[in-house]
Amino acid sequence: MKKYNILVAGVGGQGVITVGRLLKRAGLRKGYIVVGTETRGASQREGPVDSAVRYVILEDDEKFDPRRCTLSPIIPMGDADMVMCLESNEALRVSEYISSKSYVLINDYQILPTRARSFGLKMPPTDTIANLLKKITPNVRVVNASAVSEREFGDLTKVNMIMLGVALALGVMPLSFEDIEVTLREMGFSEDNIRAIRIGMKLMEGEV
Amino acid sequence: MSMEEFIEEILVDEPGKKVILSGNEAIVRGAIEAGVSFVTTYPGTPASEIGDIFSHICRKISGLYFEYSTNEIVAIETAVGAAWTGARALVAMKHVGLNVAADAFFTICYSGPNPGALVIAHGSDPGCYSSQNEQDNRYYALHAHCPLVQPSNPQECKDFTIAAFEMSEKLDLPVILDANMRTLHGLGEVTYGPINPPREGKRFVRSQFKYVNAGFVALSNKKRLLDRFRKAEEYAEKSDLNRVFEGGSSTGIITAGGAFNYVMEALDSLGLYDLPVLKLGIVHPIPRGLIKRFSENLERIIVVEELEGFIESDVKRIAFELGLDVEIVGKEYFPAYGELNVDLVVQGLSKVLGVKPKKNYDEIRKLATEVKSKYIPRDPIFCPGCPHRATLYAIKKVVGDNAIFGGDIGCYTLAALPPFNMTDFVICMGAGLSIAAGISHIIKDKPIIAFIGDSTFLHAGIPGLINAVYNNANLILVILDNRWVAMTGHQPTPATGISSTHEPTSPAVKLEEIVRACGVRFVKVFDPYNVRSAMEAISEALEHEGVRVLIARRECALQAERREKPRRLELQKRGIAAYYILEPERCQMCEECYKNFGCPAIKKSIIDGEEILYIETARCTHCDVCRQICKSGGPAIRKTIVNPHLLGV
Known part of the structure; x- marks a missing residue:
């Protein structure tokens, strides 16, 4: 039996919930036990948003054991295997879920909180944030998903899918591109989303 | 998935089908499988979606009635009315909604919902993610002699809803289905059961000894209530909603609801698989026989539960009454505030058991704290184009900071945050106005301005306004009329012009007419998008005395944008x-x-x-x-x- 935890973090309106739901459905299709939660109280009001996706993956001959397979919908501290941050300041917020084994993808994009406007606070740039997180895990990557989404699609709506493409290309998630593709089609997503995931995967391969 | 596809999926009569649902969605499915025919609600996070889904599906099921009620007490009264004609009725609300409904709730327990059934589905909010408090409503169940069940995942949300209807009908008691935010917003796999046709109400049979709670009838109903509650205790003894996970250790755990998941994962993380675990599905009444059997070979019981030590007190009482020789611990190891999680439970359990957690929490916390110190907190803000922002801006321009601002519950609670900082107190729905009225009787040298939303005004503002006028309070009430219950997902109000099931109607009420009928002489309506006229209205209000009402009228920008944006994009093409x-x-x-x-x-x-x-x-x-x-x-x-x-x- 294996557990796998994905945390998507960002700001309301960035598509955090959408990519979380996609991952939950894709896991269910694979026959995983899927649990998760969303923190979305302020999702439409530029508040912080999270989606936690947790899989229990049983071996072929393994039976469901409630003592080992019951999951909290919230990821325990340090247990996130994959963290996708669609906004870089939000990566700092979720640091307690990250351990030395986690993979962290940070979109090079910032949305200034109003508090920063009112009090003239400066956000650390994305690179500084990435370096801070490297104190916890070496597996931190900055992705220019917003710039790519803007260039390829004319707006920022595909950032979540591009980030997912990068995560898939890392080859550490228990999901393949095909798993996601089939699920996206089932959920009635447009072809642009699939194209965005492919672009993300290429982005990753280009960097390696 | 579109709303149409979702409705199709949640209504498909395919027993055995597995889908992924949130707790709220699973409660809807459970109610449908149970043959619910009457649903009322006042929206409130984390339980708003229950009503919202019913508002969309009720036209697809013949014999199913749904309404958005003006507040929770109206909702529960309407629902019990249907139950008294034989209907299976569901009322959904957030935890603080039960405060509003409490007056009716207690006495409804006296009468009982038979010949129908009444389930109160309510969402609690440990951690105060979207509420003014995190009250533990299990004490309402205790106080009112009302059975209460706590599901721990979406599958149980569905199954417990069905069980709650059966309990309610059999015991002639309302049943509270109490789920926390994580359970309601959490997602998990749900296996469908068969759908039963709606059990509709048929006739109202006069029975004054059951329904007229006055004088000796009320007293005899109280006695009948105690008898019915004893039956509930017997019911709980046999219920399979309570489950025991066997183990050989001399320390056992009792838990319920969302805390169960944390306990199981914490035990897994500690590598402890032999502690017996009693998971209570029915948390009130706690079955004494089960507690006795569970504790037989135990030296110690650890009670792990979210919020207060409710189960803990009850288990201690039962242990005392039955003379059980077992140590019982709980809240001294687990916090009674905020939400629990696996890590808090691991740390609590390891302290009680004297074992070492596998994770080095100090180190994780030290690193995370260092990294997190660079985080700039992201306050939720008014959306682009929000009329509230324009209203607050205009008021601030006119009165500056030299005023006392009464806040209330809704999007406009955000007025408390920068850049406005225009809220001096928030208590509950409707409180901003009456607290401001109280202050106005003492403080005479400052303008006193209270805010209230259109829906909150209809929910809880009217008695306060009448009182303020009658008793000569001196304040300005600003009704922020954006036409919708925006904070909880844009439900309609009686002033919107949309029915509970999304059909256009003429607005049932006009706010300015209500305000005038309450006795207010100075009433002005302005459009906050017109800054000059807004500022003029505010200045004029300041020149008058007594209770003055300003209605800032402009539709929620999110709703307006939903209509306008496609048109703009079409033109762009x-x-x-x-x-x-x-x-x-x-x-x-x-x-x-x-x-x-x-x-x-x-x-x-x-x-x-x-x-x-x-x-x-x-x-x-x-x-x-x-x-x-x-x-x-x-x-x-x-x-x-x-x-x-x-x-x-």
Whole structure:
């Protein structure tokens, strides 16, 4: 039996919930036990948003054991295997879920909180944030998903899918591109989303 | 998935089908499988979606009635009325909604819901994610002698809803289904059961000894209530909603609801698989026989539960009454505030058991704290184009900080945050007005201004307004009328002009007519998008005495945008576009629009080494307020239209 935890973090309106739901459905299709939660109280009001996706993956001959397979919908501290941050300041917020084994993808994009406007606070740039997180895990990557989404699609709506493409290309998630593709089609997503995931995967391969 | 596809999926009669649902969605499915025929609600996070889904599906099921009620007590009274004709009725609300419903709730327990059934589905909010408190409503169940069940995942949300209807009908008691935010917003796999046709109400049979709670009837109903509750205890003894996970250790755990998941994962994380675990599904009444059997070979019981030590007290009482020789611990190891999680449970359990957690929590926390110290907290803010922002801005321009501001529950609670800081207290729905009235009887040298939303006004504001007028309070009430219950997902109100099931109707009430009927002489309606007229209305109100009401009327920008944006995009395809632009060469960087108005569509960037402000066109809703308030002569902000000739005449 294996557990796998994905945390998507960002700001309301960035598509955090959408990519979380996609991952939950894709896991269910694979026959995983899927649990998760969303923190979305302020999702439409530029508040912080999270989606936690947790899989229990049983071996072929393994039976469901409630003592080992019951999951909290919230990821325990340090247990996130994959963290996708669609906004870089939000990566700092979720640091307690990250351990030395986690993979962290940070979109090079910032949305200034109003508090920063009112009090003239400066956000650390994305690179500084990435370096801070490297104190916890070496597996931190900055992705220019917003710039790519803007260039390829004319707006920022595909950032979540591009980030997912990068995560898939890392080859550490228990999901393949095909798993996601089939699920996206089932959920009635447009072809642009699939194209965005492919672009993300290429982005990753280009960097390696 | 579109709403249509979702409705199809949640209504499909395919027993054994597995789907992924949230707790709220699973409660809806459970109620449908149980043959619910009557649903009422007042929306409140985390339980709003229950009513919202019913508002969309009720037309698909013949014999199913749904309404958005004006508040929770109205909702529960309406629901029990249906139950008394034989219907299976569901009322959904958030935990604090039960405070509003409490007056009716206690006595409904006296009468009982038979011949029908009444399930109160309610969402609690440990951690106060979207509430003014985290009260533990299990004490309502205790106080009112009302059975209460706590599911721990979406599958149980469905199954427990069905069980709750059966219990309610059999015991002639309402049943509370109490789920926390994580369970209701959490997602998990649910296996469908068969759908039963709605059990509709048929006739009301007069029975004064059951329904007329006055004098000796009330007293005899109280006695009947105690008898029914004893039956509930017997029922709970046999219920399979309570489950025991066997183990050989001399320490056992009792838990319930969301805490069960944390316990199981914490035990797994500690590598402890032999502690017996009793998971209570029915948390009130706790079955004594089961507690006795569970504790037989135990030296110690650890009670792990979210919020207060409710189960803990009850188990201690039962242990005392039965003379059980077992140590019982609980809240001294697990916090009674905020939500629990696996890590808190691991740390609590390891302290009780004297074992070491596998994780080095100190180190994780130290590193995370260091990294997190660079995080700038992200307050939720008013959306671009939000009329509340414009109203608050205009008020601040006129009165400055020299006023006392009464806040209330809704999007406009955000007035408390920068850049406005225009809320001095928040208690509960409707409280802002009456607290302001109280203050106005003492404080005479400052304007006293209370805010209330349109839905909150209809929910809890009217008695307070009548009282303020009758007793000569001296204040300005600003009704922020954005036509919807915006904070909880845009449910309609009686003043919206949309029925509970989304059909256009004429508005049932007009706010200004209600206000006048309450005795208010000074009533002014203004459009917050017109800054000058808003400021004039506020100035005029300040010149008067007594209770003055200003109605700031403008539809929620999110709702307006849902209609307007597709139209704009369509025009864009034809090459016609309208934009608001901010011209850097004319802008004097006073930052009035950016800092003091604080519209999130206005942003800052650095071009050629110089700071500039710009408007993010994709987020701008064309509300025009920033143009009106622009201080740079000239004006630096204007609306521009590309290819207007293509529009024709």
